[in-house]
Amino acid sequence: MKKIEGGVTAAKGFFAAATAAQIKYKDRMDMAMLYSENPCVSAGTFTTNVVKAAPVLWDQKIVSQSDHAQAIVINAGIANACTGKEGMEYCKRTAEKAAEVLGILSESVFVASTGVIGNQLPIDRICAGVEALGNKLNDDLSSGHEAALAIMTTDTHEKEVAVQFEADGKVVTVGGMCKGSGMIHPNMCTMLSFVTTDMAISKELLQEALSEDVKDTYNMVSVDGDTSTNDTCLVLANGKAGNQKVTERDENYKKFKQALNYVNQSLAKMMAGDGEGATALFEVQVIHAKNKEQAVALSKSVVSSNLTKAAIYGHDANWGRILCALGYSGVQFEPERIDLSFESGAGKIQIMKDGVAAAYSEEEATEILSQKEVRAVVDMKMGEASATAWGCDLTYDYVKINADYRS
């Protein structure tokens, strides 16, 4: 497997476009379209929030009922959540418009929205946007890149990645894009993430691969503990690579899972590092936990702790807050056995040994914590399970962004 340039248009047969549809933002692209020249099998994972946005309900139906998904229409600025029947009707009209423009069935069109909750979509501008997008579709890398830019809300940069591997002597590509960056604490999947592949694979195995992989990738990210109403991850597979269709958990399936994991983990980390107001990617690795479930609970508890996140922002090796967050995770353990280290590009330092402070230099710790990517490694000394969670620091800018997001 090797990393290549590009994102959602890296795989064969996938087209993308972006346009400025004036949904909420002025002077920037805020709508995107993904299109496959032939029908795809699709898989999806969605928010576990009881309050589900209209596009989530629409897409869940398509994933479960359709075998010929072919397009995704995305808007940034308005979430189309808590919008009642009108919101559902607008999903339908968006899909119908795309179907008309693309000459496909409306049941083949996914829709996705992100932005303010509670406002209705300006459906005329959405439909005009869909028309503009249909005319701009292109399979070059820059179209995929523009789509990644268009779906951003408070993200500071676009997020895309692609990899290739071989199956049956054919080159298979998996590429994706996603957007964060607030209300991020996916309990099923991230805010919006779209992955395309030209792998020929059965719908069942595609869904199985995705459902398993989100647990280790998007579901391990927390920016602010708020699970969105719109979290959606969609994978489209159009079979253009020419490999023999994957219908069993064979070697090719394993290779695909590795590639999918690489794409999803890369996007998840980009999202964490670009959390609202963040200055650093904060990774928490829990090792030697009793079992996987506990390793997940422990790592997510630390990565979600406001106090720990503020300490990371302050480059302060305030390890007591980490031990505290482990302590309220719901997992039982003996505090006096825990070891803790911090790592980054600037080095590695042991902070805590057997539950109490190790002899370490605060200056050295501060230097290590002043990098763009910082890792805490917690050794539970209880078993063989481990888990990694990703988040970011808590900064003034997080508050600023969210105190006046709507204005």
Next chain:
Amino acid sequence: MKKIEGGVTAAKGFFAAATAAQIKYKDRMDMAMLYSENPCVSAGTFTTNVVKAAPVLWDQKIVSQSDHAQAIVINAGIANACTGKEGMEYCKRTAEKAAEVLGILSESVFVASTGVIGNQLPIDRICAGVEALGNKLNDDLSSGHEAALAIMTTDTHEKEVAVQFEADGKVVTVGGMCKGSGMIHPNMCTMLSFVTTDMAISKELLQEALSEDVKDTYNMVSVDGDTSTNDTCLVLANGKAGNQKVTERDENYKKFKQALNYVNQSLAKMMAGDGEGATALFEVQVIHAKNKEQAVALSKSVVSSNLTKAAIYGHDANWGRILCALGYSGVQFEPERIDLSFESGAGKIQIMKDGVAAAYSEEEATEILSQKEVRAVVDMKMGEASATAWGCDLTYDYVKINADYRS
């Protein structure tokens, strides 16, 4: 029942003192002592964090084993958490010193600490502080007030309250003090809260009254979602009021529970409103929930949501975030039935009706949300249960305080 002046020294026979012991802070009082002239029955509730500070372990033993508690020694600045055997030894030495100074048994002395996790107490200064405190004990209101000042860390003001009622024709007083204001998400009890009463009451009923009441008071407060290692609430009852000892759930017990609830709820609200960096007390009332457990989960989910808290700071009626927080609380409900209003001293406004936006004026909503105390009322329309949770807004200052707390 009537509210009176004072705090922990309002009840008969209770003495307090404060001193500057140079534990961590310079030029301010940072140690306090409470003392009853006769032995008390005591009750306590403590953090559910697996990582328990040494004083929590010490006090749990005393609550369960001693029937003659008589003093509490408190220091602010160092939490004595994650301090191993040395930390436990320092609890013992603090209690022994107080016992020597006061002429009582060390098993009658509670200790409590708050501050940085991981550092060892400067035990010589603690012991010198205990000696100074013993010489300053006084039962006037200003001594109680000074004690409430001395136990503060990042609190901006002291927190004390007292009430009186009659039992058997005797005046009974219940008074208390507490401190916040970060790492506040009590799962059993708040950071540090101390209540004194001259009621004659059995140890069993005192503990029962406290254990029930913390569920509706301290446990409904969240400043930042971080459950501390040190949360402690202690109640001392010395029987000086002269009422017939309460040994049954009779009328006098009910009166005491009301008084205890008033004291605890007052302290809990003071703590929430004085959360680190807070500019407003944020109250979330969930009504017509299916049952109490769901009402609690829903109200705590909203009051703990970073995005909602940041919106309150911005005086922004961003109700979608509240619906979103209800949605990830773990409670099942129909979003299209929910009503939501905001209330404050500036009026009341309905924001959401049947799950979608009501017609309301943003200006009016902003005016209502610009007050010092703001309430959101969520009507679930599912049953008869309700719950109220208290928190505060999320501000730049929260980040500032916690990014460099140790320096």
